[in-house]
Amino acid sequence: MKKLLLTTSIVALSLCGAFAGDGKSYKEIKTVVVPEPPCRFRDFEFQVDAFYTHFFGSHGSVFHTGPGGGFGLNFFFFRYFGIGYEASWFDSGGVAFHLPTGGNFFLRYPICSWNLAPYIMAGGGAAWDGDVHGYGNVGGGLEYRFTDHIGIFVDGRYFYGNEDFGNVANVRAGMRFAF
Numbered sequence: 001m002k003k004l005l006l007t008t009s010i011v012a013l014s015l016c017g018a019f020a021g022d023g024k025s026y027k028e029i030k031t032v033v034v035p036e037p038p039c040r041f042r043d044f045e046f047q048v049d050a051f052y053t054h055f056f057g058s059h060g061s062v063f064h065t066g067p068g069g070g071f072g073l074n075f076f077f078f079r080y081f082g083i084g085y086e087a088s089w090f091d092s093g094g095v096a097f098h099l100p101t102g103g104n105f106f107l108r109y110p111i112c113s114w115n116l117a118p119y120i121m122a123g124g125g126a127a128w129d130g131d132v133h134g135y136g137n138v139g140g141g142l143e144y145r146f147t148d149h150i151g152i153f154v155d156g157r158y159f160y161g162n163e164d165f166g167n168v169a170n171v172r173a174g175m176r177f178a179f
Helices: 002-018
Strands: 045-059 066-076 081-092 095-098 102-108 116-128 132-145 150-161 168-178
Touching: 045 081, 045 150, 066 102, 102 132, 116 150, 132 168
Parallel strands: none
Antiparallel strands: 045 066, 045 168, 066 081, 081 095, 081 102, 095 116, 102 116, 116 132, 132 150, 150 168
């Protein structure tokens, strides 16, 4: 009788392990994680700008204001830092001013989930209306990307310089093509 009881107990204990399962008493739920799309503002990015511009300001008896247009070439070494060159023209009461030697340093902070990048810039160059006028500028703006390669931007700057070309504000708005 003891042998039968001992054998039955051993077989019962062995079968308990076989029917125990994997030890989980709940149903496992798998969560699908969707990866974020890549940021539209990239490192090592070349940009071409086409823009409308308007200048506001005066210095002494010289009034520098008027609409114009221009283009820009920018290169971002990293997602946050870049340099740029621009050329623009504006009409100030029949006198055409040219800003063909403008260079800027850009510092931007992309908000990738919104396809938006606020930025600040500082730079300088020369303007002429028959005479050459040196200037510096500081400003900031905002860029929105529709796709990886096409966006719009708007920015504003303050130009400071010599007595003939200083205290001038500038607003630009245009298209930006990134490669």
